[in-house]
Amino acid sequence: MLANLYTYSLFGIDARTVQVEVDISPASMPKTILVGLAEAAVRESTHRIERALVNSGYSRPIDRIVINLSPADFPKEAPSFDLPIALGILTASGQMESEHLGEFAAVGELALDGTVRPIKGALSMAMQAKADGRRGLVVPVENAREAAVVEGVEVVPVGSLAEAVGIYTGMIPIEPLNFSWQEAVDEYGRYNIDYSDVKGQELAKRAVTVAAAGRHHLLMLGSPGTGKTLLAQRLGTVLPDLSPEESLQTTRIYSAVGRLSEGQSLVLVRPFRSPHHTISEAGLVGGGSTPTPGEISLAHNGILFLDELPEFNRRTLEVLRQPLEENRVTISRAMGSVTFPASLMLLAAMNPCPCGYRGDPKRQCSCSPLQIERYLSKISGPLLDRIDIHVEVPPVPFRELSDERVGTTSEQMREQVLAARQMQRQRFGKETLALNGTMSPRQIRKFCKLDPDAETLLKTAMDEMGLSARAHDKILRVGRTIADLEGSDRITAGHLSEAINYRTLDRNYWGS
The missing domain is CATH 3.30.230.10 (Ribosomal Protein S5; domain 2)
Structure with a gap:
């Protein structure tokens, strides 16, 4: 039978x-x-x-x-x-x-x-x-x-x-399980952390706000204990809520690898992935005889945080370059090709030198120039070009640590982010890519018009800092986001000056 x-x-x-x-x-x-x-x-x-x-x-x-x-x-x-x-x-x-x-x-x-x-x-x-x-x-x-x-x-x-x-x-009646979106949000869609937990670091919070508003990749550089990890962990609290479509996309990935919590129906907060620096290439981008998603796909619609960036194997870091540009990963095997989504924000943190105290006003750096050069050379120029914003995170003075006043909160930062993203939605309309950080060269030429003063400032910065064409586009994208945060239709010299300041690591550490 x-x-x-x-x-x-x-x-x-x-x-x-x-x-x-x-x-x-x-x-x-x-x-x-x-x-x-x-x-x-x-x-x-x-x-x-x-x-x-x-x-x-x-x-x-x-x-x-x-x-x-x-x-x-x-x-x-x-x-x-x-x-x-x-x-x-x-x-x-x-x-x-x-x-x-x-x-x-x-x-x-x-x-x-x-x-x-x-x-x-x-x-x-x-x-x-x-x-x-x-x-x-x-x-x-x-x-x-x-x-x-x-x-x-x-x-x-x-x-x-x-x-x-x-x-x-038919001996047991068929009783389908019903799903309630609101119950799922109440149970799994809330954060219990806030940027008010971070004392001081208002300039770094400003850089995080800019990054979140335009979905720009961000690199934080500072001595140990300055709050880089705290800043990174709270980025999800200022981003817009996951849409139903984004939630389904992300949940599919977590479901396929068995990463959903017991009884969890959906991923309703932005994923935050922080792999150890010993991770392999396959662990980062995905792989295996039957391809499975890696960390960059698990961070889809969320944040991938690479702490102690130079400690990662350089070859492992290089495999990030294409996914960051294309927002997807394709893995080919004899049985066929599999494409995993990888639309994410990259956050990275690093010390300025192996000991961590180069430039610290209170501690002496014990590293030789050769050690510093070797340490920084682990990050290639092409990868650095793909990171839009570089910001220094200095040590927090005692008076700020002991200050009982609450600093900038996640809610205040989120309001700015949502307002800037609304401007981007109106600007791009039905365009496929609707965020400044993902603008194509054609969109940059169309939407990033500069004032004469701003254009002169950009030309001077390009000549003095020796920036690449990709870095030039990154500055324009970040400048467009800063203008959106100010509610401005045009990019002024002030907006561009702040955007250029977020590229100073090119000159201070790699371009010298």
């Missing part, structure tokens, strides 16, 4: 439809054959499924079982096929009958006692089920909340194989 039902397999962060065909025919010896380019985790599942069937009170057919996973031209390697294969065996052996096999797809890993365990990528699978026109998707209980986000698909949570059989046969 032949049984047909449907499930899904992940490739990257996308779900692909898989048809599960189970055929049982008489044979002198019981045998299970699994075909369809199944990887080791799926091939091993036959033993798991057999014991789950028996321990759930069903019979393992004493015949030849042929299981085909179609299409056969791409690998299947996740344990999420356990549940649909078990349901197929029960149907083909006559132990269950259902009219819902074509309407409801199923995913889930089985334990030996028949319990259904969570899987990765339930959100992408629910989205693909909707695209396929399925009525619903049967998922493990732990994955139900993330899958229920997708409208137009009935998401049915099950905790065991027996419960799944009851759903398909």
Whole structure:
């Protein structure tokens, strides 16, 4: 007897439809054959499924079982096929009958006692089920909340194989899980940190505001303990809330790699990723025989913070250059290419020298010029060019640390950011790229008109600092954002002067 039902397999962060065909025919010896380019985790599942069937009170057919996973031209390697294969065996052996096999797809890993365990990528699978026109998707209980986000698909949570059989046969009523956006926001969409926690550093907060307003990449340079990490961790509090589309994009990535918290349905705050400086290239951009997202994709629609930037392997840093320009990462393998989104803000922090105290007014630097040169040379000029804003974070005087007055808060900074972004939306209209930090050269020529004084100032700065053409465009983008923060339609010499000051590290540390 032949049984047909449907499930899904992940490739990257996308779900692909898989048809599960189970055929049982008489044979002198019981045998299970699994075909369809199944990887080791799926091939091993036959033993798991057999014991789950028996321990759930069903019979393992004493015949030849042929299981085909179609299409056969791409690998299947996740344990999420356990549940649909078990349901197929029960149907083909006559132990269950259902009219819902074509309407409801199923995913889930089985334990030996028949319990259904969570899987990765339930959100992408629910989205693909909707695209396929399925009525619903049967998922493990732990994955139900993330899958229920997708409208137009009935998401049915099950905790065991027996419960799944009851759903398909009609013995248990189908009760889809409902999703509430407001409940999710209340539970997962709030920050418990604020820029008021950071004493002093008003100039650095200004640079953060500019960076957030135009989505510019930012490099902070200062001695240890000056507050660079505190400033970086709070950047998300001044950015606009994630839109529903951005939240779904980000959640798909976290779901595909199993990074959602237990019971979490959506990622509703801007991701903040801070990888250790020993991270590999594959860990940063993604990789593996079957490509999986790296840190820059996990930071999609959020912030990637690289602390102690020169301590990262230089080759690892160089792989950032293309994703920062294109906002995506493409990884090619023999089985095909996978593109992961990587639209992020890059924040980096570093000391001015190996000991960390070069230029500190109260501590003596113990580094030789050769050590400093070696330390700074770990960051290439092309990578530095791609970072729009460089700001120094000096030590905080005692009087500011002991001052009980509250400094600039996240709410005050966020109001400025939202006002500037509103101006950008009005300016770009239906343009694809709607932020100053992502303007194309054509958009720069169109929207970054300079006053005569500003043009003279820019020419002088280019000659004296030896800036590249890319740095020239970065200055114009940042100048446009500063003007937006002031509510100005034109870029004046004052706006451009502040933007040029955010490139002084080119001259002070790399251009000398």
